[in-house]
Amino acid sequence: xxxxxxxxxxxxxxxxxxxxxxxxxxxxxxxxxxxxxxxxxxxxxxxxxxxxxxxxxxxxxxxxxxxxxxxxxxxxxxxxxxxxxxxxxxxxxxxxxxxxxxxxxxxxxxxxxxxxxxxxxxxxxxxxxxxxxxxxxxx
Numbered sequence: 852x853x854x855x856x857x858x859x860x861x862x863x864x865x866x867x868x869x870x871x872x873x874x875x876x877x878x879x880x881x882x883x884x885x886x887x888x889x890x891x892x893x894x895x896x897x898x899x900x901x902x903x904x905x906x907x908x909x910x911x912x913x914x915x916x917x918x919x920x921x922x923x924x925x926x927x928x929x930x931x932x933x934x935x936x937x938x939x940x941x942x943x944x945x946x947x948x949x950x951x952x953x954x955x956x957x958x959x960x961x962x963x964x965x966x967x968x969x970x971x972x973x974x975x976x977x978x979x980x981x982x983x984x985x986x987x988x989x990x
Contacts, residue, residue: 858904858972859902861901862901862904862905863969863970863971863972864970865904865905865908865909866904866907866908866909866969866970867969867970868894868966869894869895869898869905869908869909869912869913869969870908870912870962870963870965870966870969871962871966872890872891872894872912873887873891873912873915873916873962874959874962874963884916884919884920884923884924884927885920887916887919887920888913888916888917888919888920891909891912891913892913892916894912895909895910895912895913903988904974906988907984908965908969908975910984910987911965911976911977911980911981911984912962912965914980914983914987915961915962915977919954919955919958922951922954923951926948926951929944929947961977965977
């Protein structure tokens, strides 16, 4: 585990902003999850040369937005196909819709929580994404 003991103010703000980037764009682009993914990617790309703390949290936020994009896109495409009567509504569609709603809610709450905690200098490591971020962002 990485020990983030001493941070500078810009590091705390940058790590917190990596999570807030997706929340800010959520208000403008609710039906378009691609915008949130692009915003998070741009933030990561702009800060990848910054401190390890900022880079680590930017990658974790980017990974969560990438998985959100995938599941939201699957539900969106399926819904469009329903509109064109290619498929009918079934239990799988309803189940996917409920799971996507729960996953989006979990991600939104986790994002706000992580932004607040990282701003205070507390390292937040999400289940699955934290492990994956450790692998990607090794020193």
